[in-house]
Amino acid sequence: MRKALFALLLGAALPALADEGMWTFDNFPAAAVKAKYGADIDAAWLDRVRRSTIRLSNCTASFVSPDGLILTNHHCVEACLANLSSKETSLVQSGFVSRNRNDEPRCATQVADVLQAMENITGKVTKAVAGLDATAANDARKKALTQLEQACEKGSKLKCEAVTLYQGGQYFLYKYKRYDDVRLVLAPEADIASFGGDPDNFQFPRWSLDFSLLRAYENGKPAKTPDHLPIRFEGPEAGELVFVSGHPGSTARLDSRAELEFQRDLAWPNWLLRYSELRGRYIQFGKSSEAAERIVEEPLNSLENGIKVRRKLLDALHEDALLDGKSAAEGALRAKMAGDASIGDPWTDIERATTIERALYLPYLFIEAGGGFSSANFRYARTLVRAAAERAKPNTERLREYTDAALARLEQQTLAPIPVYAELENLTLSFSLERMREWLGPDHPVVRQLLASDSPDGLAAKLIAGTKLADPAVRKQLWDGGAAAIAASDDPMIRLALAIDAPARAVRKRYEDEVEAPISAASERIAAARFKAYGTNVYPDATFTLRLNYGTVAGWNEGGKDIAPFTRLATAFERATGSSPFLIPESWQKARGSLDLQTPFCISTTSDIVGGNSGSPLIDAKGRIVGLMFDGNIHSISGNYWFDTAKNRAIAVHPAIIREALQKVYHADAVLSELGAR
């Protein structure tokens, strides 16, 4: 593993050998692929794949028909399924099959973005911050990015987003076509989509039918999408060259040792402690009634995924080789840059900033970053209060999440008619208030302000019983009414958001000035040093922007045992216990006699992916879909920090099991025709 790390950190030429890397489309190592695999990845191939790849709000997807049909994971639409459910019925549990295009319900907060162009703005950003100290540069950089986004969107229908690559080594504007009307076409039952549940999550061999279908709409009609990818239903061969186009969410492979130590010592342990407890509260709550079980299912699944990820991230940080390798790489780069005044000693600057971060982190987390107020109603209140205040300011003076470029999406998210369950709100708000008191201490001013004569349970109950923000009409009145409506509101959640707004903004300002600013400034200098020393033949850390990687269909060796790269349907039936999460749903039991039990189910590949790549198409050299990425094996989680060529594997749903399901279980004839599979 040490080798893989050095390959990246030292910028050596190893990536082509290791099939490692989340490459931007403008810097894809096509020559290396040609040399190693003989495949021609030309500009036309890249353009078509790029224009067929979709960024969802939380995942990746791809167009698979000319009529806007979208293939992605079941777990990527689970929130949509939950939003379309109620206490009485759960689309997560029952699944959903649209019988014609008129009954495709809208996913109220979902969007589909397709990358149209990338513009390098590094020079403009560098100019804007030239000569400023770290704090001033941090402000000036944000303003410059806001201005550049604004200018880009003016007179264009594209969404423009500023993107920071190489920890500040490059800045880009990414320009997207946005579909903001995305509807549900088909989703299997959760019991088969996430067969094996949390125990099997991040495991392989695997039998999860983690796929779903959406459709992009424009002007109330299915969108025309000439750029889309055909599906090769027979799937790939073992050893075959494959590509993944998608949006890896975030990695920290270029982070400094001090930043990793902060995560190891504070961020992950704190997160894991709090959310393991919340997991217990959710599970116990779910046992209180069938309705409770339904409404808690989606948040619980999402939480358990997060716990497993962070657990393994912490494990990775406990490998001495990771931190030792980081020190060695930093020492080597520092030695190469000795005497270069433009670089200086950015590592010590970051170390100093993370020392401050250790002191500021908990108040920042609980008061500003939402850790003390886990509640949909509170998030609405915070957004409404701040949107009213920020919209009154000039665009470049606003908090970044309230700039003009962000407002339309924010409004969609805030006003979408999705269910808010008071029982769950009571649970999460009371939990987070109690943990805020635990971690900040009962004598912290904000804690005293809220809990001097109330218990966390009591305060949460009062707030949730009193607030009307679960009603989208009330939110719309406050959004439209702006500052005057907020000032006049006696909604207790609005009053709470107002009451803590000043201390929350104050701790955010300190965090931005004393932690974020010096780390940004130092990281830019480290990026410059890296380019000077090793050139630009490296890939940037993941930033939930479009990337392409290559690899092969392959298993791995686990403790002396070879793991084969394909699983088959028969084994799922053998592993079923009769109880969730190892329950084969009735629809599959009924169809069992007609199913080909030798149908391949899941695929293991060497693709370098992380969270955010969920729903990405697995593509062959001819640009056809041969799988649907949905997970990695347990070793893939440490991919956040380094890439272990020997063991890090990505996991895809095999297209053959998707066809088998559509044909024999869900009888989705129209969809099969649209996919050219009949």
Added chain:
Amino acid sequence: MRKALFALLLGAALPALADEGMWTFDNFPAAAVKAKYGADIDAAWLDRVRRSTIRLSNCTASFVSPDGLILTNHHCVEACLANLSSKETSLVQSGFVSRNRNDEPRCATQVADVLQAMENITGKVTKAVAGLDATAANDARKKALTQLEQACEKGSKLKCEAVTLYQGGQYFLYKYKRYDDVRLVLAPEADIASFGGDPDNFQFPRWSLDFSLLRAYENGKPAKTPDHLPIRFEGPEAGELVFVSGHPGSTARLDSRAELEFQRDLAWPNWLLRYSELRGRYIQFGKSSEAAERIVEEPLNSLENGIKVRRKLLDALHEDALLDGKSAAEGALRAKMAGDASIGDPWTDIERATTIERALYLPYLFIEAGGGFSSANFRYARTLVRAAAERAKPNTERLREYTDAALARLEQQTLAPIPVYAELENLTLSFSLERMREWLGPDHPVVRQLLASDSPDGLAAKLIAGTKLADPAVRKQLWDGGAAAIAASDDPMIRLALAIDAPARAVRKRYEDEVEAPISAASERIAAARFKAYGTNVYPDATFTLRLNYGTVAGWNEGGKDIAPFTRLATAFERATGSSPFLIPESWQKARGSLDLQTPFCISTTSDIVGGNSGSPLIDAKGRIVGLMFDGNIHSISGNYWFDTAKNRAIAVHPAIIREALQKVYHADAVLSELGAR
């Protein structure tokens, strides 16, 4: 902190300066105390304090009257209070005041042990294992200790326990007088005893009235205890020399770096993840009804304490200075021992053993050590099944916890009539089965054996509904009936314990042979090296055996702010919120007008204590009680690994607040007379 560590690890003469150390009574540094403080601690003082100090099953206590009256913490009797409660009433919540000796109820599983003598058996143990390899030596050592205990108890009324000191540098027989009839005299309400609850736990300043009174009985009558300690109710002065006599539970200050890394990487993260989730399940369960709240209160309090401790232990292990200092100390000792064949390279042996431990730990934890079967009914079943099998074997061939020396106590614990709540059993058993499946994986043979066609919830429900082991009479029948009764039993929990007994014993055997044995052998050699290099003027790690330390009444400096060593009653009323855990109970509200609000409440001292010292008397140079230890400050938790002279502080209840409570709140006149306080 590095200095404090080196003081211990290198065995330098610093302890006398640092007031660090948990000294055995046979090796107390009286000369150092005399030199630094001018106090004479002679053999008579030591003997009287030792014979007045009590080891409870989980804590320390002391005799405070000639009639067997025992002073300890409220949290040390909380399990007894819970056992004396029911779904309808809670002595934890209401407290208890005995009005005369006839209504003192028995704590069914409590014992009070008083150390009478210590016999050094190092030579005998060394002889028994001479020339054997690590695995054989491990077995032979256990047999030798069993034989020595047996011989010691023969013809004596004392309880004899083998004690390992200095990680195997010394072996002793500790001989106790045991009182196995211990009764409850007085306990305040939990709301004042643990005022501040979990948020204030391990915090100072503090206002917790964490005291209670028990009484030892012999032959149905209050025991005669001429050795007891008088209470100096006015308490100590700031800066005064004070001593703590008690039973620190366990520390790992002499552990090797590899052992600490195992705890950092595996043991504590795993524990914290699982028990944080259980905390959430408990809390949510407690909200389901008032009865649920009552029955979950004591287990929840205990759990939250454990979480805070391990959270801070993990923090300590993330301090690079701790592990770096450990490496430096090991390197120094290794260098001194170079060429000494009798020492060899024990550090590498331990490293190799902990590598195996990483692979064996999870199956050992879940299948043998109870992690997969959290249930009082299961613990009864396991004990009954194994006791039947083990009692049929010769004494030295048995598992150590079933030797003749252990059986009487085991029988008491197994047959004691204490309530077992099915709802809570369902919760904990289902939780632990589910986590066993998560951590071992659904395909582990034992997991498949239990859960191939059942969910954790379903299996737990069947077992708890079917078992009769909550009935003490059923347990007695199985205990008395031995192997035949066990074989004939169709109790599902007995069948479960039988079904997993073979795999559980198998993983235990591997753990003992491949982890424990080489670590024991290597640790003995490290201890020998340390004695050779640094002499015997060091103290051993804590082992829940009697120790004495010295220090002073003092606060500390926290982030530039001086913390005074005393708190006062008035502030408790100011901090009250009206809700638990910041609720002042009604009895105190009613008495408020009569109370002296300037009464000192808690005391901070530099005493070197850890868990197990709870309930220890804080003693002045004249042998009088001037406080009741119940906690440490947040920095004290890392005392498991090293002693931070600047910040590690112990916390005691001030005797003046105890007197105030007895007089004006609980009107416990008889007790006051018995304490000579009227």
